[in-house]
Amino acid sequence: MVQSSVLGFPRIGANRELKKTTEAYWQGKVSSEELFKVGKEIRAHNWKLQKDAGVDVIASNDFSFYDQVLDLSLLFNAIPERYSKYNLAPIDTFFAMGRGLQKKATETEAAVDVTALEMVKWFDSNYHYVRPTFSHSTQFKLNGQKPVDEYLEAKALGVETRPVLLGPVSYLTLGKADKDSLDLEPLSLLEKLLPVYAEILKKLGEAGATSVQLDEPVLVLDLDEKTQGAFKTAYDFLGTQSGSPAITLATYFGTVVPNLAAIKNLPVSSFHFDFVRNPEQLDDVISILSDKQTLSAGVVDGRNIWKNDFAKSSALVKKAIEKLGADRVTVATSSSLLHTPVDLESEKKLDPVIKDWFAFATQKVKEIVVIAKNISGEDVSAELEANAKSISERASSSLTNNKTVQERVGAINDKLSQRAAPFPERLEAQKVFNLPLFPTTTIGSFPQTKDIRVNRNKFVKGTITPEEYEQFINKEIETVIRFQEEIGLDVLVHGEPERNDMVQYFGEQIDGYTFTVYGWVQSYGSRYVRPPIIVGDLSRPKPMSVKESVYAQSITTKHVKGMLTGPVTCLRWSFPRDDVDQRTQAMQLALALRDEVNDLEAAGVKIIQVDEPALREGLPLRAGDERTAYLQWAAESFRISTCGVQNSTQIHSHFCYSDLDPNHIKALDADVVSIEYSKKDDPKYISEFLNYPNHIGLGLFDIHSPRVPSYEEFNAKIAKILESYPAEKFWVNPDCGLKTRGWEETKLSLTNMVESAKHFRELYAQK
Numbered sequence: 001m002v003q004s005s006v007l008g009f010p011r012i013g014a015n016r017e018l019k020k021t022t023e024a025y026w027q028g029k030v031s032s033e034e035l036f037k038v039g040k041e042i043r044a045h046n047w048k049l050q051k052d053a054g055v056d057v058i059a060s061n062d063f064s065f066y067d068q069v070l071d072l073s074l075l076f077n078a079i080p081e082r083y084s085k086y087n088l089a090p091i092d093t094f095f096a097m098g099r100g101l102q103k104k105a106t107e108t109e110a111a112v113d114v115t116a117l118e119m120v121k122w123f124d125s126n127y128h129y130v131r132p133t134f135s136h137s138t139q140f141k142l143n144g145q146k147p148v149d150e151y152l153e154a155k156a157l158g159v160e161t162r163p164v165l166l167g168p169v170s171y172l173t174l175g176k177a178d179k180d181s182l183d184l185e186p187l188s189l190l191e192k193l194l195p196v197y198a199e200i201l202k203k204l205g206e207a208g209a210t211s212v213q214l215d216e217p218v219l220v221l222d223l224d225e226k227t228q229g230a231f232k233t234a235y236d237f238l239g240t241q242s243g244s245p246a247i248t249l250a251t252y253f254g255t256v257v258p259n260l261a262a263i264k265n266l267p268v269s270s271f272h273f274d275f276v277r278n279p280e281q282l283d284d285v286i287s288i289l290s291d292k293q294t295l296s297a298g299v300v301d302g303r304n305i306w307k308n309d310f311a312k313s314s315a316l317v318k319k320a321i322e323k324l325g326a327d328r329v330t331v332a333t334s335s336s337l338l339h340t341p342v343d344l345e346s347e348k349k350l351d352p353v354i355k356d357w358f359a360f361a362t363q364k365v366k367e368i369v370v371i372a373k374n375i376s377g378e379d380v381s382a383e384l385e386a387n388a389k390s391i392s393e394r395a396s397s398s399l400t401n402n403k404t405v406q407e408r409v410g411a412i413n414d415k416l417s418q419r420a421a422p423f424p425e426r427l428e429a430q431k432v433f434n435l436p437l438f439p440t441t442t443i444g445s446f447p448q449t450k451d452i453r454v455n456r457n458k459f460v461k462g463t464i465t466p467e468e469y470e471q472f473i474n475k476e477i478e479t480v481i482r483f484q485e486e487i488g489l490d491v492l493v494h495g496e497p498e499r500n501d502m503v504q505y506f507g508e509q510i511d512g513y514t515f516t517v518y519g520w521v522q523s524y525g526s527r528y529v530r531p532p533i534i535v536g537d538l539s540r541p542k543p544m545s546v547k548e549s550v551y552a553q554s555i556t557t558k559h560v561k562g563m564l565t566g567p568v569t570c571l572r573w574s575f576p577r578d579d580v581d582q583r584t585q586a587m588q589l590a591l592a593l594r595d596e597v598n599d600l601e602a603a604g605v606k607i608i609q610v611d612e613p614a615l616r617e618g619l620p621l622r623a624g625d626e627r628t629a630y631l632q633w634a635a636e637s638f639r640i641s642t643c644g645v646q647n648s649t650q651i652h653s654h655f656c657y658s659d660l661d662p663n664h665i666k667a668l669d670a671d672v673v674s675i676e677y678s679k680k681d682d683p684k685y686i687s688e689f690l691n692y693p694n695h696i697g698l699g700l701f702d703i704h705s706p707r708v709p710s711y712e713e714f715n716a717k718i719a720k721i722l723e724s725y726p727a728e729k730f731w732v733n734p735d736c737g738l739k740t741r742g743w744e745e746t747k748l749s750l751t752n753m754v755e756s757a758k759h760f761r762e763l764y765a766q767k
């Protein structure tokens with residue numbers, strides 16, 4: 001029998017139970033016991049679901065209350081002193097590291113005030129992990145034993161699992177040196193870290209685990225020699241400890257071929273590779289297996305929602321079996337299913353024709369089992385037949401093709417992606433805005449209050465009329481406008497109250513998209529997104545955002561910035577088609593957005609921001625032709641969206657939560673960009689932006705945290721930046737939109753920020 005394996009299951013719960021309970025815990029409404037209970041229920045549910053489906057290898061320790069990388073930092077005691085010094089309960093230290101904590105002193109407890117650790121995109125996905133942060137004083141030791149506890153918890157339920165942990169080389173490589181230890185090379189800590197890994201593996205062995213999955217996703221990146229060499233050091237050590245479970249070394253999201261030398265001859269029992277992304281690596285990876293090593297073949301996509309093509313997957317697995325024998329091959333998901341929604345069955349509103357093309361996590365679990373059965377010669381002919389029918393119906397469906405759109409994309413020429421004049425000339429034309437030095441602005445969204453959500457739901461359900469809803473939205477816009485006027489912001493926004501999500505809102509107005517009701521996927525912590533699904537060719541039947549921006553502009557004499565989501569971000573934060581290349585989908589979106597930008601301008605909105613926070617995340621993981629091509633079409637699609645305007649119209653763009661390369665941003669030729677910066681605090685980062693030719697706002701406070709930075713803190717930050725950064729290019733803004741924040745902290749933070757900008761304006765006026 002060929003075995004089946006799932007590398008990890010979504011942990012948010014079928015009804016987002018995790019989010020509800022974690023947020024209630026943060027608000028002090030439920031106890032930690034209640035929180036732990038809900039975590040336990042979700043885990044039990046997930047394990048049982050997989051066991052009932054017939055999966056042979058089920059993961060444990062794939063659960064986390066915030067992030068699995070942060071779990072490891074806690075487990076290994078990589079806790080910077082600024083968190084540990086408060087002696088909080090472990091779960092509170094954990095959350096403080098993930099999201100910061102600010103608490104007034106009480107009679108029994110001291111005040112707490114600490115910012116979060118940096119949060120970064122997980123490879124090329126929209127999941128964010130909390131970056132491990134090391135200093136010279138980091139003392140690795142076991143702090144609790146979460147993987148063991150969860151293994152035993154599953155065992156007690158009658159489910160034998162394979163615990164999963166991020167492997168040591170990836171854990172260190174994905175981390176960084178803390179501010180006080182900038183000369184520290186994370187990988188230099190390997191020798192210190194390995195004994196602690198060995199200790200937890202040994203404990204797992206003692207608890208009865210026969211195998212563990214160690215994820216080493218950095219193997220799909222370009223690695224220097226030192227990092228390549230670290231695999232040998234790490235696994236020669238971990239793979240030869242007596243009493244430790246057998247190791248499956250797993251990679252995903254790309255090809256491992258350029259790094260094969262680094263993992264050849266390692267004493268591990270098994271390798272897992274992603275054959276959804278890179279089926280062509282099969283022969284090469286098989287060639288490094290020793291006689292006893294087994295192969296876990298990732299053939300069901302952990303990153304998308306399309307139904308698996310059983311014929312194709314079976315063919316690949318059979319090819320592997322021909323070389324290795326059936327007892328040495330496992331059928332697996334390509335990666336953890338963390339990146340897919342939980343259950344397609346919850347979707348009652350989807351067009352049944354389209355629904356038949358999809359598989360969510362629960363369905364993917366079943367797919368794995370069917371493929372394994374098929375290969376083992378069990379009779380699954382009914383499933384195979386239904387699958388083949390669904391695949392061929394989608395391929396020939398009229399729902400996916402729009403000739404007009406295809407022709408318009410075919411007619412794209414260079415002129416479409418060039419502003420009429422270069423930046424210096426545009427800057428002159430944009431003096432009409434009469435902005436002060438250090439102009440202040442925000443990134444677009446303001447707090448999405450309960451009131452907003454309630455009214456939106458009423459509107460969706462039809463219990464209030466479109467007119468009533470519009471009135472409600474206008475009232476919200478007015479509140480946001482008045483507040484910004486009051487504190488003296490320079491470029492105002494309408495606050496985006498009408499948007500449930502920055503991609504979904506536009507997707508819903510673009511033909512070719514479809515939507516789920518329960519298709520939530522974790523983005524970070526308790527923040528989940530519901531990516532819309534690109535099913536067919538994309539076009540915009542009518543304006544999407546003009547009404548709200550025009551209303552906002554009509555009630556103020558200050559400049560209001562129109563807000564749009566860029567083509568790359570729309571693409572990246574959707575589930576894309578797998579039958580058309582990404583460039584084509586980006587171009588279709590670019591043309592739809594170009595019409596929108598031009599409509600905004602014609603309606604009198606002369607400052608327009610097109611957000612591209614996902615630009616970096618889309619970058620192919622390895623240098624090479626694919627990456628060069630991506631950078632080219634990504635920038636081109638942004639410029640197609642934004643280059644149809646007058647020189648005097650000011651185009652802004654915004655980027656967040658990724659390590660940005662100024663060259664990628666430069667290619668967009670936006671007049672002003674705002675980038676996340678508050679947690680970077682790294683002089684190297686700012687120096688990279690020194691030569692950025694256009695204007696730039698470095699984010700001054702973390703919007704993921706309720707913490708309010710003081711006026712003095714803003715002053716210190718700005719002063720530090722201005723030590724090297726040219727004043728005339730510098731905009732003042734937060735890291736990102738404020739939609740996840742409450743009004744109280746928003747008011748205080750923005751007021752302090754604006755006051756600080758005014759302070760520097762005065763200082764510079766005297767110069």
Ligand code: MET
Pocket residue numbers: 443444445502563611613654656736737738739
């Ligand atoms: C993740 S980037 C968000 C940009 C958007 N305009 C907002 O303010 O929410």
Ligand SMILES: [Zn+2]
Pocket residue numbers: 443613654655656735736737
């Ligand atoms: Zn942002």
